[in-house]
Amino acid sequence: MKLKSVDISKTASAATIVFDALRKAIIEGDLKEGEPLRQDEIARMFNTSRIPVREAISRLEEQGLVKTQRYKGAVVSGLSAQEAQEIFDLRAVLEPEVIRRAVPRMSKEALAQAKECLVAFSQSSDPMTWGDLNRDFHATLYREAGLQYHMDVIDNAMDRVDSYLRAQLVLSNGSERANDEHIAIWEACAAGDADLAAALTREHITGACDALLQTLNKLG
Amino acid sequence: MKLKSVDISKTASAATIVFDALRKAIIEGDLKEGEPLRQDEIARMFNTSRIPVREAISRLEEQGLVKTQRYKGAVVSGLSAQEAQEIFDLRAVLEPEVIRRAVPRMSKEALAQAKECLVAFSQSSDPMTWGDLNRDFHATLYREAGLQYHMDVIDNAMDRVDSYLRAQLVLSNGSERANDEHIAIWEACAAGDADLAAALTREHITGACDALLQTLNKLG
């Protein structure tokens, strides 16, 4: 017999499929802050019933990506300047620590994979691709630390601000500066300089924070 | 007309009530790692249907407190030594930073409230009360920093390890040492010494981590 087995207990439920799709739409800005999530509409879009949609929305709320009011429905979360500041503060504390721990254990494969992200980033002109590669680049390096809990927390924090950062890249023509900073981080990693990689990561994050806060303060 | 109004959109749904109760049971060790969460049974306990129970379990999974396998059900998450190490590492990075930021803004009210936690802690002999007061004490001080996102992350991290810490307090007769360390932290806050409060907080967390890892390694 020649077939590929599948562990059914690991297959994605309808709620998981809807959750992933909604999260991606929020992160990529296709669902904007304040936009209502109507259960019926989403159920029809995914050819499913409202029950898995409600579960998906409930999970998104747990991640802070939507806000729900009983009987009124859910809307995509916004991001105040204060919240943005806090999230970047947390990232500025955590991410340098993670990369500091990653550098001593950085494999050639991880460096090569991160380099590919840099190359793809400079060759692309699609803001969504920049956003994806930005996250891939950092995640590839951080993963070497083997700190899954930290990475989960960083991922959640990134989810909260990603749509704004992606918009920011476009508004500020910041992709070149971002990639320059990525290259510097990569070089510090390749050189095995954990302290430098940490310092550059912190500067990268606080720089992105300052740029984003300027934009948020202009708009709000 | 003399009556008290209530914002119905802010009332707790059945799912929220079940979520809070299950989370509390997990944290307090009444639901132990590996124990299955049967939807029907929980629905009967709370005199509700399976739909809000499923939402509650889904949210608990998002918080890492349970693990679900499709069609097989949910169980309370365990905690490996590695996960414990990571969670404490994250706390050891974040919490000193938060208290460092809290000390310059510490109000007399917060200090008084934290002091009450210390007094209640030393007067109690109930391990669950110790656990609650431990969290209250730290949260009262951290709150002064005004970093809600950080506090949410710390709360989630604490949720993951709380049942083990509470068990640890009992096994190791550690409540006296814990309160001594709390008193030292409180005094550093009262003296306005942010760096000392941060250092003591870090030591407090790494000490608790070492003690817990010793216990986990004995068991596993």
Added chain:
DNA sequence: TTATTGAATATTGGATCCAATATGGAATAT
């Protein structure tokens, strides 16, 4: 003209039911 009320519709939360899958044990085959 403005405020209030009523009604229709939209939307949500939860109850109930059905289909799919997992589990466990008895019956059967080897």
Added chain:
DNA sequence: ATATTCCATATTGGATCCAATATTCAATAA
């Protein structure tokens, strides 16, 4: 004795339906 099959039951995921609440707009009152 062990492996396999079958079947009944338990449990879960999702569909459908009902009750409760929110929203919007027309009708009415002031």
